[in-house]
Amino acid sequence: MTARILVVDDIPPNVRLLEARLTAEYFDVLAASSGPEALALCQEGVCDIILLDVMMPGMDGFEVCRRLKANPATAHLPVVMVTALDQPADRVRGLEAGADDFLTKPIDEVALVARVRSLARLKVVIDELRSRASTTLAPGLDDDLFAMNGDDGRRGRILLVDDRQSSSERIVQALGAQHEVTVESDPHETALRVAEDACDLLIVSLGLANFDGLRLCSQIRSMERTRSLPILAIAEPGDRARVLRGLDLGVNDFLTRPIDRNELVARTRTQLRHKRYADSLRSKVQQSIELALVDPLTGLNNRRFLENYLALMVDQxxxxxxxxxxxIFDIDHFKRVNDTYGHDAGDEVLKGFADRLRRVIRGGDLLCRLGGEEFVIAMPNVSVAAATKIAERTRSAIEEQPFIIDKAGRTVAVTVSIGVAGPGAEGDPESLYRRADRALYRSKSDGRNRVSADAA
Structure with a gap:
C-alpha cells in the first residue's frame, strides 16, 4: 500500500536519507524544512502521513504536532515523531502532543517501513469514512464535525490477554484508574470472548507460554465483527522480527518490555481516540444511509427505497x-387538517396513519411513505382481489377510529382513498405503479373514501 509521506526536517541529509528509503518502497515523498512550511503543506491536503523531526529551530516538532491535531482539517493525519531523544518521557511527550507513533534515531529502516504501512492502512480507512460521512453535511461544516480533539482517550473497555500474573497485574494497575480492564489468561477463549463482549482495545502479550500471540492477532483481524478493533501488542526484548510481522498482520501499535507505565497509558489513549473517531465516522455513514432511504417523520422507507426495491419484487x-x-393510500383532504389544527397536528396524523399501516403488513411486505399524505404497500404473493379486501378493511378502520393529535387528547377524523393494482403485461415496476396510481385517481374522482382496483 502506497501513500504520500511528508518528511519534516531542517537537516537536508536526513531528508534525503528518509526520501531514498521510502521511495524505494514506492511511497511518494514530499519535504518541508520548517514547522510553518509543514503546516501549510498539510493544510493543502497534499500528504497522507507526516514524519516529523522534533529538534527544529523556531517551532519544534512537539508544537507542530499540537497545531496539526488542534486543526480539524489536519487532525486526522497520522504523525510519526522522529528524534534522537530516546527516553520514555520524550516518547510520552510526543504521544501527549497527539503523535501517532515515535521513532528514535538512528532509524531502523525495516521498522520505519512497517510503521508507515500500518499508518497508511489506517489513513485509507479514515479517508473512506470521512468521504462517505461528508456527503450528508452542509458545505463548510465538515471540519468542525470531523474534529478529533474532543475525546480524551479515557474510560475505555480493555481486554488484556496475558498468561503471566505479575505482568497482567502491573498493566491493570497502570490502566485501571482510567479504564475498565479485563484480563484473559487463556488465549484460546479470547476470540470468542471478544466477539461476544464488546471492548474498545485488545492488548496482547506476544510472549504467551502455550499460544502464538501473532496467530491470535490474526484471528481477531480475520473476524468481521472485530476487524476494526485496535490491537496493542506487548513484545519481548529483542523480538523485533515478530513485532514487524505483527504490524504487517494489522497490529496497530506495540510496546517492548520492560513497559514504561506512562508510555503504556499514552499509547492506550491514542488507540482509543483513533477507534472512537472511526466509530463516529461510521455512525455518520449509517445516518447518511438512513437519511437517504428512511422518512424521518414516520420512520418508514421513502420513495427512493421504493424505486429500488419494487423493481426487485416485480422481478421475483x-x-x-x-x-x-x-x-397506494392518499389521506383525503389532508390539507384541511393542517389548515384547521396546524402542522403539528398533521404530523401526528401522518405518524398515526403509518402506525396503523404497520399493523396491516406481513414480514415480507414493503411499506413506504411516498411523500406528503401518500403511502404505498407492496404485497408479494397476494392477488389483486385479496389485496382489495385488505385495503377495504384498512379503509374502514381508518374511517371508524379518529386520530389523537395532541397531549390533551383532541382527535380528528380522516378518511383515505386507495388504489390497488397488480403487474400487467409490461412486467415493470413503473407500469405497476402507474396502474395503482390510476386506480387511486378513480377512487378520488368517484368521491374519495373508497377502494378502486386495476387488475389489468
Missing part, C-alpha cells in the same frame, strides 16, 4: 410466476 414475482399487489 415474474420469475416465480407469483402474484404481486401494490396499494
Amino acid at each position: 414475482a415474474q420469475r416465480r410466476r407469483a402474484p404481486l399487489a401494490l396499494m
